[in-house]
Amino acid sequence: MIPILGAIAVWLLGWWLNSRLASGPYSDTRMVRFLAPLIFGLTVIGIWELVVRGLEVPLVILPAPSVIWVRFWDSLPTLWADFVQTIIKGALSGYLIGCGSAFLMAIAVDRWDFLRLGLLPVGNFVAALPIVGTAPILVMWFGFDWHSKAAVVVVMVFFPMLVNTVAGLREATAMQRDLMETYAATYWQSFLKLRLPAAMPFIFNGLKISTTLALIGAIVAEFFGSPTLGMGFRISTSVGQLSLDMVWAEIVVAALAGTAFYGLVAMIEKAVTFWHPSQRG
Amino acid sequence: MKQIVAVLTVLAAIVIVWYAACIPMNIKGVLTEQERAGAEVQPPSAKDRRDMDEIGLALNNAFAIPATWEQERPRLPAPHQVAIEMWETTVQKKITSKRSLIYHGWVTLSATMLGFVIGTGLGILLAVGIVHSRVMDLSVMPWAIVSQTIPIIALAPMIIVVLYSVGVQGIIPKAIISAYLSFFPVVVGMVKGLRSPDAMQLDLLRTYNASRSQGFWKLRLPASMPYLFTSLKIGVAASLVGAIVGELPTGAVAGLGARLLAGSYYGQTVQIWSALFAAAILAACLVGLLGLIERTVLKRMGMAQ
Amino acid sequence: MNTENTTQPVIEARQLDLTFQTNDGPIHALKDVNLSVGKGEFVSFIGPSGCGKTTFLRCIAALETPTGGSLTVNGMTPDEARRNRAYGYVFQAAGLYPWRTIAKNIKLPLEIMGYSSAEQDERVKKVLELVDLEGFEGKFPWQLSGGMQQRASIARALAFDADILLMDEPFGALDEIVRDHLNEQLLALWARTEKTIGFVTHSIPEAVYLSTKIVVMSPRPGRITDVIDSPLPKERPLDIRDTPEFIEVAHRVREGLRAGHGDDV
Amino acid sequence: MNTENTTQPVIEARQLDLTFQTNDGPIHALKDVNLSVGKGEFVSFIGPSGCGKTTFLRCIAALETPTGGSLTVNGMTPDEARRNRAYGYVFQAAGLYPWRTIAKNIKLPLEIMGYSSAEQDERVKKVLELVDLEGFEGKFPWQLSGGMQQRASIARALAFDADILLMDEPFGALDEIVRDHLNEQLLALWARTEKTIGFVTHSIPEAVYLSTKIVVMSPRPGRITDVIDSPLPKERPLDIRDTPEFIEVAHRVREGLRAGHGDDV
Amino acid sequence: DEVTLQLKWVTQAQFAGYYVAKDKGFYEEEGLDVTILPGGPDIAPTQVIAGGGADVTVEWMPAALAAREKGLPLVNIAQPFKSSGMMLTCWKDAGIAAPEDLKNRTLGVWFFGNEFPFMSWMSQLGISTDGKSDSGVEVLKQGFNVDPLLQRQADCISTMTYNEYWQVIDAGVTPEELVTFKYEDQGVATLEDGLYVLEENLSDAAFADKMERFVRASMKGWKYAEENPDEAAEIVLENDATGAQTEEHQKRMMGEIAKLTAGSNGALDPADFNRTVETLLAGGSDPVITKQPDGAWTHQITDAALN
Ligand SMILES: Nc1ncnc2c1ncn2[C@@H]1O[C@H](COP(=O)(O)OP(=O)(O)OP(=O)(O)O)[C@@H](O)[C@H]1O
Ligand SMILES: Nc1ncnc2c1ncn2[C@@H]1O[C@H](COP(=O)(O)OP(=O)(O)OP(=O)(O)O)[C@@H](O)[C@H]1O
Ligand SMILES: [Mg+2]
Numbered sequence A: 001m002i003p004i005l006g007a008i009a010v011w012l013l014g015w016w017l018n019s020r021l022a023s024g025p026y027s028d029t030r031m032v033r034f035l036a037p038l039i040f041g042l043t044v045i046g047i048w049e050l051v052v053r054g055l056e057v058p059l060v061i062l063p064a065p066s067v068i069w070v071r072f073w074d075s076l077p078t079l080w081a082d083f084v085q086t087i088i089k090g091a092l093s094g095y096l097i098g099c100g101s102a103f104l105m106a107i108a109v110d111r112w113d114f115l116r117l118g119l120l121p122v123g124n125f126v127a128a129l130p131i132v133g134t135a136p137i138l139v140m141w142f143g144f145d146w147h148s149k150a151a152v153v154v155v156m157v158f159f160p161m162l163v164n165t166v167a168g169l170r171e172a173t174a175m176q177r178d179l180m181e182t183y184a185a186t187y188w189q190s191f192l193k194l195r196l197p198a199a200m201p202f203i204f205n206g207l208k209i210s211t212t213l214a215l216i217g218a219i220v221a222e223f224f225g226s227p228t229l230g231m232g233f234r235i236s237t238s239v240g241q242l243s244l245d246m247v248w249a250e251i252v253v254a255a256l257a258g259t260a261f262y263g264l265v266a267m268i269e270k271a272v273t274f275w276h277p278s279q280r281g
Numbered sequence B: 001m002k003q004i005v006a007v008l009t010v011l012a013a014i015v016i017v018w019y020a021a022c023i024p025m026n027i028k029g030v031l032t033e034q035e036r037a038g039a040e041v042q043p044p045s046a047k048d049r050r051d052m053d054e055i056g057l058a059l060n061n062a063f064a065i066p067a068t069w070e071q072e073r074p075r076l077p078a079p080h081q082v083a084i085e086m087w088e089t090t091v092q093k094k095i096t097s098k099r100s101l102i103y104h105g106w107v108t109l110s111a112t113m114l115g116f117v118i119g120t121g122l123g124i125l126l127a128v129g130i131v132h133s134r135v136m137d138l139s140v141m142p143w144a145i146v147s148q149t150i151p152i153i154a155l156a157p158m159i160i161v162v163l164y165s166v167g168v169q170g171i172i173p174k175a176i177i178s179a180y181l182s183f184f185p186v187v188v189g190m191v192k193g194l195r196s197p198d199a200m201q202l203d204l205l206r207t208y209n210a211s212r213s214q215g216f217w218k219l220r221l222p223a224s225m226p227y228l229f230t231s232l233k234i235g236v237a238a239s240l241v242g243a244i245v246g247e248l249p250t251g252a253v254a255g256l257g258a259r260l261l262a263g264s265y266y267g268q269t270v271q272i273w274s275a276l277f278a279a280a281i282l283a284a285c286l287v288g289l290l291g292l293i294e295r296t297v298l299k300r301m302g303m304a305q
Numbered sequence C, D: 001m002n003t004e005n006t007t008q009p010v011i012e013a014r015q016l017d018l019t020f021q022t023n024d025g026p027i028h029a030l031k032d033v034n035l036s037v038g039k040g041e042f043v044s045f046i047g048p049s050g051c052g053k054t055t056f057l058r059c060i061a062a063l064e065t066p067t068g069g070s071l072t073v074n075g076m077t078p079d080e081a082r083r084n085r086a087y088g089y090v091f092q093a094a095g096l097y098p099w100r101t102i103a104k105n106i107k108l109p110l111e112i113m114g115y116s117s118a119e120q121d122e123r124v125k126k127v128l129e130l131v132d133l134e135g136f137e138g139k140f141p142w143q144l145s146g147g148m149q150q151r152a153s154i155a156r157a158l159a160f161d162a163d164i165l166l167m168d169e170p171f172g173a174l175d176e177i178v179r180d181h182l183n184e185q186l187l188a189l190w191a192r193t194e195k196t197i198g199f200v201t202h203s204i205p206e207a208v209y210l211s212t213k214i215v216v217m218s219p220r221p222g223r224i225t226d227v228i229d230s231p232l233p234k235e236r237p238l239d240i241r242d243t244p245e246f247i248e249v250a251h252r253v254r255e256g257l258r259a260g261h262g263d264d265v
Numbered sequence E: 001d002e003v004t005l006q007l008k009w010v011t012q013a014q015f016a017g018y019y020v021a022k023d024k025g026f027y028e029e030e031g032l033d034v035t036i037l038p039g040g041p042d043i044a045p046t047q048v049i050a051g052g053g054a055d056v057t058v059e060w061m062p063a064a065l066a067a068r069e070k071g072l073p074l075v076n077i078a079q080p081f082k083s084s085g086m087m088l089t090c091w092k093d094a095g096i097a098a099p100e101d102l103k104n105r106t107l108g109v110w111f112f113g114n115e116f117p118f119m120s121w122m123s124q125l126g127i128s129t130d131g132k133s134d135s136g137v138e139v140l141k142q143g144f145n146v147d148p149l150l151q152r153q154a155d156c157i158s159t160m161t162y163n164e165y166w167q168v169i170d171a172g173v174t175p176e177e178l179v180t181f182k183y184e185d186q187g188v189a190t191l192e193d194g195l196y197v198l199e200e201n202l203s204d205a206a207f208a209d210k211m212e213r214f215v216r217a218s219m220k221g222w223k224y225a226e227e228n229p230d231e232a233a234e235i236v237l238e239n240d241a242t243g244a245q246t247e248e249h250q251k252r253m254m255g256e257i258a259k260l261t262a263g264s265n266g267a268l269d270p271a272d273f274n275r276t277v278e279t280l281l282a283g284g285s286d287p288v289i290t291k292q293p294d295g296a297w298t299h300q301i302t303d304a305a306l307n
């Protein structure tokens, strides 16, 4: 009972702190933008810990954050090896190949209207193929190692990236295009000097969406066959062994890696599209 | 019109590439079968063929090429095999039959719809909270992004077990996973949409001394409609994936996910592919339906020109 | 000179100051602004871009909070006046809600202020006549030309009985002929209703033609450089613009503007 | 009358027709347009909204293809002239690329046309002086006021040596003082360079002040209702606007406009 | 009384006894209303029972003992399966004839708690599982089908005598092309498909009574299934909601299952238990269990149920 009351108290405290921050004089500063979510996260973790302890939730159902934390530090080498296998080899290579080829394809689609009309609807259809169905097929085709994971990631990120880039390349306003016309600019001149820069916000949107997709794709694909290594492998094996603390440690790694990856792309975006109103605000 | 021609051309190209791809993909299996049936195959032993180049094999054993489109358990089924399987499991089966894709599609669809309704409902509520409360905006929004980096699909089995433990079974666990996946796009889209009124439109209401709820119903909500529909379309596709994922670990009970699993379990590639396509067609229909609703609603609101 | 002293001031600014805090440092948008506007006056604000015309109008309507000095409207703070629904505001762009028909757009303030449905219909009919838009009730904004949209937005501001009408370059996007026509109509309306009007414009003839008082402003920091009380009669046919009085006032405004402009051309 | 007959026409339209096909049926944007513009002329187009001014300018620049009649530029088709880089076009909105600094924006056409880097720098410097924007080379468009952006976009059109300058309401968004100043500068530039200029405006005084020829248009379908050759001398101080000749021309333009406007006010 | 049974895997003849007991009304006769929950690839039955989602579960003993060490006190109350059906199936033409030949090969293994017998066997053979070498094998986490073998991505894969082996055969491979190593023959067999409940529940007399009736009816179902394999297979087919199972495969599976249940009347043979524990304790560097389990089985239920 006391831990539950404690949990409620933690909740009220976190909320009160954040309300103070949000309505306070510094509510627009970077500090608050960083602190508020942190306090929120800590509040959630505090409640989690207290509820798990208070209700005596069994370890095999939901481990407490402190237990996960201990497991995380004890298993760093394993987690690192899994991270390299899944994120670096599987997700990252798939991300680069997928986004790269989608970008090239987008240029072709942009160049030939026929392709845009024909390929995009088909592309949307293919994008709707659920990953849990494609992953086993790709594992069958590309083997058990990271290559098949990269292939799954390529399939997952290709179409979101394609659709965004194509939309972006059409983003330049009629007036901006007309200006290029009056200069009698060639296709590639107007591509490089107008359409590509104008497309950047969209391209980055696609790149951002793709970061989380890549991560999820690489992990889930490991459920359908893998070497005895990797985050997806570890998660499913650990569930079987009832090592739920290990499962959550891997999830922490996934969340950290995903956030860092997303943040990195968002930072590059800020630098590249500094001129866009959404980045100036 | 031009669009139809273009789509058909692209489809034709895909089908041709697909048929061509069947040859190298399936040639090894076909040769093994042919060898067992007594045909003369170059080279004769499966072990020798193991590391050989598929295209070379196909050229050396050209007689086996037609068989690559007719295998019972191919690595890559030919388009017509998938089409026939889909035809047989939809049109030619009673829809109440457990072998009917329509039956399984319906099972998945009902979980999808429930999850979609829950997910969008929560998503919209959260978006309203974020737009109206700075505390929520500051503290919750970043975590909504982090939540998407968690491989929920990997957690699906655990979620289902945890729900078992509180006595929730059947359609609900699937719907919850599907709600989780559709929730995020709706939050992001609706936050954007509810914030889309420009300063002038907001100031106008201020000069009228309108209340917050009047501002919501008369300005923010209608202004967010186009965004809502865009995110609903993304959300419904995600919902479907969620429902299918939720069907996997609960065992091959029913639904398209169970079909995928069973197909995979018994090496029935044709069945996997037809379930896959059924899922994609279902997604396309849902998105198309939403598009239709979008057009009528926006037209009635005067926002489609 | 004619109205200011005879009636109690509706808008009264004393040493008004407003500084915006931005990432590039503070911007002094209004400095030491003193102005007194009597009931039923038509005040035009004119000045180069960025001199604070819009900002001043927004302060009056309580959309911006001054950082110094005092400002009263009908003897209250602007915010109290806002809560009493004292203002009809016409923004520079028409700003109609695209999902509402013209009639529904005009009804928007009426709905918010809780008018009965019958009263709403009646008022919509009346103001649509006033701005020559009968027959367009059922149309959506994008089905109208820019000029018609602007008229609809004026109708919206007239639909409820605000004492004070604030208009921020309402005719900026229109061509001269349409503009002349709307100017005439606005004057007629003003004469009929005795509203107090604050009007921002870039056009010297327009300012002179419409106003009882012309406020010339200059930027960096935004301040009032000249307040000209118009000697023109209340009754103003379009060709009053060729009279010597008119040309003289226009000349004075132009001089005031030029002085304020300085190096910034 | 002064220039048209002495030089070979630069722009020659004969029975020009343009119909847009839209979902609501065809729109007849230009009908039977005949116009001949000689080298070095300054032609203004004036007319109510939607009368086809922009469309005609776009036809000249080969951005729109006429559906009937003939149009030659320098004796070639507009498209050939475009490929010879005959045009400098200034759009109604500034249309600077937000990811380029002012200097880089002005360099854009120069890069495309393959000028050397040294030449680019030199020209940028020259045109920035011309439009009074020295010191702003490194700024991004959104760091400048609307008027400055518009001037930068004029500088961009002047940076390369196009024979023909087409300007679509370039000063629409500016206040009167700035506008006067830019009008003077444009006239000076025109006198110096002997460019042929096509200029769209809504302002009668502006049209009369700048042009050697004023084309009055009217809508539905868009057509030319009057072509007025200005009797004003080439040398035009600002106060020429108070001369009787000026007022007379302005009056004729106003009458032409009013006739074209008809019921559409 | 209501009883929820969690299966280890999808609906198939492997669980025929329970379906027969339900279908034939044996549970009803005992006054039980039994709900059978099928399992799946990522459902851990131990976790389900820990969360209270089921009263009793079908599980393999290694996983159950591992869970017990993790602090989840599972107790075996009945053991319908006498022998193990697990084996390793290899290509003969890869040159594999004896367990020693496995070195330097690629092997497909099930994980998710099913890897324990394999790990024990390898450590008994002195073969490491860290990758291909003269003294080690490369282990793949195989999915739930036999593709890795058919596609020759692995030289050997895990199969069950009653299921995956026949899928390989169904794919057109002849038994002569294959070499199989049954865990039973290698002396590393562990007990499969037993019935497990939570220890604390057993002290509740009402629960114990319910389980007695449940076990009695289930064993009746099993024996009925052994005697009428074809009918049992059809009952299973009727209960399969996916419609993916084929009659032929299920009948054959039933035949194989009958061989595994044949030697058991439902009561656990302590000798089998001890052999399982020994095998697991021998499990190399990362053993499944580290100490002799205590109280992991009981005859309390079977004694009451079967006598
Ligand atoms: N919200 C704001 N934040 C920061 N600075 C502002 C803000 N609003 C206006 N300013 C600045 O205050 C000054 C006055 O702006 P204001 O809009 O009142 O000018 P204006 O006279 O209406 O100009 P225009 O004729 O261009 O509409 C300008 O320098 C402007 O940049
Ligand atoms: N791309 C187009 N498709 C269809 N109709 C068009 C198109 N461009 C212009 N129009 C129509 O052609 C007519 C002439 O348009 P145009 O833009 O030339 O007018 P304008 O004289 O420049 O008007 P404004 O003063 O408002 O700029 C208008 O009725 C307009 O609606
Ligand atoms: Mg303003």
Ligand SMILES: [Mg+2]
Pocket: D053, D054, D055, D168
């Ligand atoms: Mg135009």
